[in-house]
Amino acid sequence: GENVEQHPSTLSVQEGDSAVIKCTYSDSASNYFPWYKQELGKRPQLIIDIRSNVGEKKDQRIAVTLNKTAKHFSLHITETQPEDSAVYFCAASRTGGFKTIFGAGTRLFVKA
Amino acid sequence: DVKVTQSSRYLVKRTGEKVFLECVQDMDHENMFWYRQDPGLGLRLIYFSYDVKMKEKGDIPEGYSVSREKKERFSLILESASTNQTSMYLCASSPPGGATAEAFFGQGTRLTVV
Numbered sequence: 001g002e003n004v005e006q007h008p009s010t011l012s013v014q015e016g017d018s019a020v021i022k023c024t025y026s027d028s029a030s031n032y033f034p035w036y037k038q039e040l041g042k043r044p045q046l047i048i049d050i051r052s053n054v055g056e057k058k059d060q061r062i063a064v065t066l067n068k069t070a071k072h073f074s075l076h077i078t079e080t081q082p083e084d085s086a087v088y089f090c091a092a093s094r095t096g097g098f099k100t101i102f103g104a105g106t107r108l109f110v111k112a
Numbered sequence: 113d114v115k116v117t118q119s120s121r122y123l124v125k126r127t128g129e130k131v132f133l134e135c136v137q138d139m140d141h142e143n144m145f146w147y148r149q150d151p152g153l154g155l156r157l158i159y160f161s162y163d164v165k166m167k168e169k170g171d172i173p174e175g176y177s178v179s180r181e182k183k184e185r186f187s188l189i190l191e192s193a194s195t196n197q198t199s200m201y202l203c204a205s206s207p208p209g210g211a212t213a214e215a216f217f218g219q220g221t222r223l224t225v226v
Contacts, residue, residue: 001171009152032212043116043202043217044155051212089154093211098143098162099170100211102154 002027004092006103014111019077021106023090026071030092033066033073034100039086047088048075080110115139118203118218125225131190133221135203142208144186145215146170146178149200158201161186162210193225 005024013019025033031052036044050057050064050073057064061080066073073092077084087107093100119134137144143162147155157170159178167178175197179187186205190197203218 004154006154034214036215036217043219045217046214049214095212096210097212098145098160098168098210099157100215102147102156104152104154 002030002092002099002101004090004101004103006090006106008106009104010107010109012109012111013080015080015082017080019080019084019108019110021075021088021090021108023073023075023092023103024071025073025092025101027092027094027101028071029094030071030101031095032093033064034091034093035062035064035075036089036091036102037086038089038105044089077108080108082110082112084108085110116203116205116216116218118201118221120221121219123221123223125190125193125223127194127225129190129193129225131193131223131225133188133190133201133203133223135186135188135205135218136184137186137205137216138184139205139207139216140183141205141216142183143206143210143213144180145204145206146176146186146188147202147204148172149202149220155202158188190223193223195225197223198225199223 034049038044
């Protein structure tokens with residue numbers, strides 16, 4: 001079945017450094033790739049998404065890149081801050097479908 | 113501001129009990145979802161509903177059922193709770209667009225079956 005692999009499972013960076021989380025999807029028909037952030041004890045919330053008609057999208061310190069040929073997409077966080085510490089989930093889905101396939105999550109620690 | 117509210121943050125139930133998890137959304141969303149969140153496994157879809165009285169199985173429906181009698185409410189039912197159903201349960205809703213629209217999550221219910 002469809003799946004999304006996410007790496008690394010844990011990432012620890014120094015405040016101010018960059019963090020990169022990578023995902024690979026299996027369903028070539030996937031065309032929507034959201035990223036959700038879940039802070040400790042809170043609900044997941046969408047932080048950025050990308051559709052398959054673009055290769056990159058940026059929103060302040062976060063950016064997402066998509067390589068459709070390789071079926072890879074990545075989340076980049078620059079100038080990390082302690083409040084970026086959370087679990088990040090990548091996901092993939094397709095138009096006309098209702099199933100979103102989530103990655104296993106990456107726990108990001110930003111050390112002050 | 114979209115609000116998805118789950119009836120309980122924490123629940124402790126005994127093996128064999130029938131368990132109801134309730135979810136209410138206030139944004140008139142057509143689509144509602146129940147996920148289970150386990151460490152190292154991410155979010156796995158149990159059931160979803162794209163309209164009142166409509167329901168579809170997700171990836172792990174065994175041992176669960178759902179009910180959607182009103183648009184704003186989506187209930188998850190554990191017919192006979194078992195210890196392997198101990199988990200965090202997340203409800204979500206989304207506007208038209210199915211899986212290619214932003215999902216809004218509830219705060220989660222941590223269920224422990226003893």
